[in-house]
Amino acid sequence: MKLTVCINHVPDTAAKITIAADGKNIDKTGITFVLNPYDEIAIEECLRLKEKNGGEVIAISLGGDAHKETLRKAMAMGVDKAVLLKDDSPRDSFSVARALADYLKEISPDVIFFGKQSVDSDDAAVGTMVAEMLGLPSVSVAVKLEITNGAAIAEREIEGGKEKVQAALPAVFTAQKGLNEPRYPSLKGIMAAKSKPIEEKVPTVAQPKVEVVALRKPPSKSAGKIVGTDSSAVKELVRLLHEEAKVI
Amino acid sequence: MKIIAVAEQRDNKFKKSAFEVVRTARTIADQTGGEVIALVIGGQVQTIAGELGGYGAQRVLAVQQPKLEKYSSTAYSKVIAEVLKKEQASVVLLPATAMGKDCAPRVAVKLDAGIGSDCIALKAEGENIIATRPVYGGKALTDIKINSAVKVFTLRPNVFPAGMSNGTAANVEVVDIPLAESYFISLAIETTQASSKLDVAEADIIVSGGRGLKAAENFKMIEDLAGAIGGAVGASRAVVDAGWRPHSEQVGQTGKTVSPSLYVAVAISGAIQHLAGMSSSKYIVAINKDKDAPIFQTADYGIVADAFEIVPALTQEIKKLLGK
Ligand SMILES: Cc1cc2nc3c(=O)[nH]c(=O)nc-3n(C[C@H](O)[C@H](O)[C@H](O)COP(=O)(O)OP(=O)(O)OC[C@H]3O[C@@H](n4cnc5c(N)ncnc54)[C@H](O)[C@@H]3O)c2cc1C
Ligand SMILES: Nc1ncnc2c1ncn2[C@@H]1O[C@H](COP(=O)(O)O)[C@@H](O)[C@H]1O
Numbered sequence: 001m002k003l004t005v006c007i008n009h010v011p012d013t014a015a016k017i018t019i020a021a022d023g024k025n026i027d028k029t030g031i032t033f034v035l036n037p038y039d040e041i042a043i044e045e046c047l048r049l050k051e052k053n054g055g056e057v058i059a060i061s062l063g064g065d066a067h068k069e070t071l072r073k074a075m076a077m078g079v080d081k082a083v084l085l086k087d088d089s090p091r092d093s094f095s096v097a098r099a100l101a102d103y104l105k106e107i108s109p110d111v112i113f114f115g116k117q118s119v120d121s122d123d124a125a126v127g128t129m130v131a132e133m134l135g136l137p138s139v140s141v142a143v144k145l146e147i148t149n150g151a152a153i154a155e156r157e158i159e160g161g162k163e164k165v166q167a168a169l170p171a172v173f174t175a176q177k178g179l180n181e182p183r184y185p186s187l188k189g190i191m192a193a194k195s196k197p198i199e200e201k202v203p204t205v206a207q208p209k210v211e212v213v214a215l216r217k218p219p220s221k222s223a224g225k226i227v228g229t230d231s232s233a234v235k236e237l238v239r240l241l242h243e244e245a246k247v248i
Numbered sequence: 249m250k251i252i253a254v255a256e257q258r259d260n261k262f263k264k265s266a267f268e269v270v271r272t273a274r275t276i277a278d279q280t281g282g283e284v285i286a287l288v289i290g291g292q293v294q295t296i297a298g299e300l301g302g303y304g305a306q307r308v309l310a311v312q313q314p315k316l317e318k319y320s321s322t323a324y325s326k327v328i329a330e331v332l333k334k335e336q337a338s339v340v341l342l343p344a345t346a347m348g349k350d351c352a353p354r355v356a357v358k359l360d361a362g363i364g365s366d367c368i369a370l371k372a373e374g375e376n377i378i379a380t381r382p383v384y385g386g387k388a389l390t391d392i393k394i395n396s397a398v399k400v401f402t403l404r405p406n407v408f409p410a411g412m413s414n415g416t417a418a419n420v421e422v423v424d425i426p427l428a429e430s431y432f433i434s435l436a437i438e439t440t441q442a443s444s445k446l447d448v449a450e451a452d453i454i455v456s457g458g459r460g461l462k463a464a465e466n467f468k469m470i471e472d473l474a475g476a477i478g479g480a481v482g483a484s485r486a487v488v489d490a491g492w493r494p495h496s497e498q499v500g501q502t503g504k505t506v507s508p509s510l511y512v513a514v515a516i517s518g519a520i521q522h523l524a525g526m527s528s529s530k531y532i533v534a535i536n537k538d539k540d541a542p543i544f545q546t547a548d549y550g551i552v553a554d555a556f557e558i559v560p561a562l563t564q565e566i567k568k569l570l571g572k
Binding site for chain 1 (some may be wrong): 258263265310319321322325331345346347349350351353354356357358359361362363364365368378381382383384385386387388389390391392393394395396417434435436437438440442445446449450453470477494495496498502503509510520521524527530532533534544545546547548549550551552556558561562565568569570
């Protein structure tokens with residue numbers, strides 16, 4: 001089984017975000033970039049599918065040289081091969097999806113995994129866009145997946161419940177937390193990943209369709225009112241919620 | 249500007265987001281002098297569709313087929329794209345729900361359109377729309393403009409007004425979109441409701457518990473408070489990782505993003521990843537015994553005390569107020 005996983009390199013979720021002087025980007029100084037947390041879950045799922053069904057796992061990332069770090073992390077987790085689609089130009093979910101789809105078409109995998117969303121752009125679009133570009137079925141926000149005889153039954157999260165979806169392979173999946181617990185790279189894996197080559201390709205990346213007009217910090221909220229420090233405050237809190245906030 | 253507003257229904261009942269989407273389309277159309285066409289997709293939706301007129305749709309289109317009873321990523325997106333082409337509309341609004349977020353990327357590809365996901369504000373600017381959306385887990389906001397001919401936006405639920413406009417009941421047109429078998433290559437075969445419980449992503453009031461509650465069984469008092477106040481139960485990641493609560497209840501950067509009117513954080517420290525999921529709530533109450541807990545920086549009202557003392561008392565007081 002040929003398994004592929006598309007991974008992104010994003011600011012650590014704990015990073016403090018400051019806006020760059022151009023007012024359109026973040027200031028990257030001092031920010032640690034990591035493998036996108038949802039993509040870690042996607043990698044784990046591919047590794048498990050390989051362990052069960054045999055085959056190989058290929059990780060793909062579109063971006064500049066910095067993305068190599070994330071590809072190495074994927075290899076340290078156990079991915080067989082890493083491909084960098086090297087391009088550092090501005091992109092949106094559409095242009096990323098198109099470049100990934102072009103490459104995926106060349107290698108025709110059985111399973112294509114994504115994370116549910118990148119925690120930088122929070123678009124949650126690339127995976128399903130690729131599915132549409134390749135004319136493949138897809139299951140987004142998957143929390144459970146079973147593959148037998150070339151057919152997948154997956155569960156996805158919907159409001160207040162779950163939806164069971166059926167799709168024949170090849171198919172696209174986007175990973176949601178709950179699908180699995182990603183493994184930590186072993187020391188052996190980390191060492192091995194250091195010497196494994198990363199294949200580099202130059203993709204054609206189209207002009208983004210989405211233009212950033214401005215990037216700004218959300219209006220800052222002043223710290224609220226401490227209503228009290230024991231249960232005598234409860235009455236006052238309920239009064240405030242009822243009369244001032246009018247939410248109950 | 250001709251706008252297609254996709255109104256989501258489940259079991260032939262509109263979701264609140266359906267009204268938000270139609271109403272927002274109306275607001276934009278009023279600013280640009282455009283037309284709002286609401287679109288309802290399902291098994292047999294003709295009978296419910298008329299209601300959307302009251303929210304500002306001039307026309308309501310119902311696309312119905314037994315096979316569309318259950319959601320299909322491929323078929324629903326095909327219907328939306330076909331309707332847009334037929335009507336020569338230039339904007340599609342969808343809710344940023346499990347359905348809308350899944351459908352929108354496919355619609356965008358079919359129409360060679362850029363996409364603005366999970367928007368929290370839309371503003372007409374000449375012939376274009378400026379959309380505001382949270383990025384970096386809500387740590388920043390971005391204003392975007394889509395430069396393709398067709399533009400696709402999904403709207404974060406609970407953020408846009410859902411009230412009726414001065415519109416009247418609109419005529420419902422049943423539209424036939426032929427769908428070959430190949431358009432059902434992804435198909436939901438079964439939907440299970442987790443329970444009759446309200447989902448955090450849709451609830452207007454949420455009571456969330458954190459690691460400070462010390463054990464799964466102590467969530468009983470969170471459930472009681474949520475029950476009394478008519479809200480849903482949420483959880484921090486620490487609690488979900490400990491297996492005390494299901495993943496579906498996790499609020500935060502790697503959980504659900506919520507914008508209820510009231511968010512009560514009980515024994516939650518207020519880590520940046522938790523705030524990412526709930527800081528856009530209208531009112532935030534924090535109950536934490538540590539006065540330096542970061543959650544107090546975001547909360548509107550706080551009580552610095554032991555949750556085991558406060559929460560049951562709060563439940564009682566709310567029951568009293570609501571006459572329960
Ligand atoms: C990649 C990544 C993604 C993440 N995503 C998320 C996410 O989506 N959602 C999320 O929530 N977290 C997320 N986290 C985890 C986050 O960093 C915190 O670890 C987590 O939110 C802490 O949960 P907590 O507040 O319940 O626990 P703690 O931080 O342990 O806080 C417990 C609080 O309870 C208080 N307390 C203790 N006893 C009592 C009592 N008797 N009465 C009142 N108060 C009491 C304490 O003072 C303390 O403030 C993520 C982390 C990473 C690295
Ligand atoms: N530059 C990239 N390279 C490879 N995969 C990506 C890239 N950007 C996004 N993805 C994948 O698409 C998913 C959704 O991203 P997004 O639509 O940007 O939220 C991510 O979880 C990744 O799996």
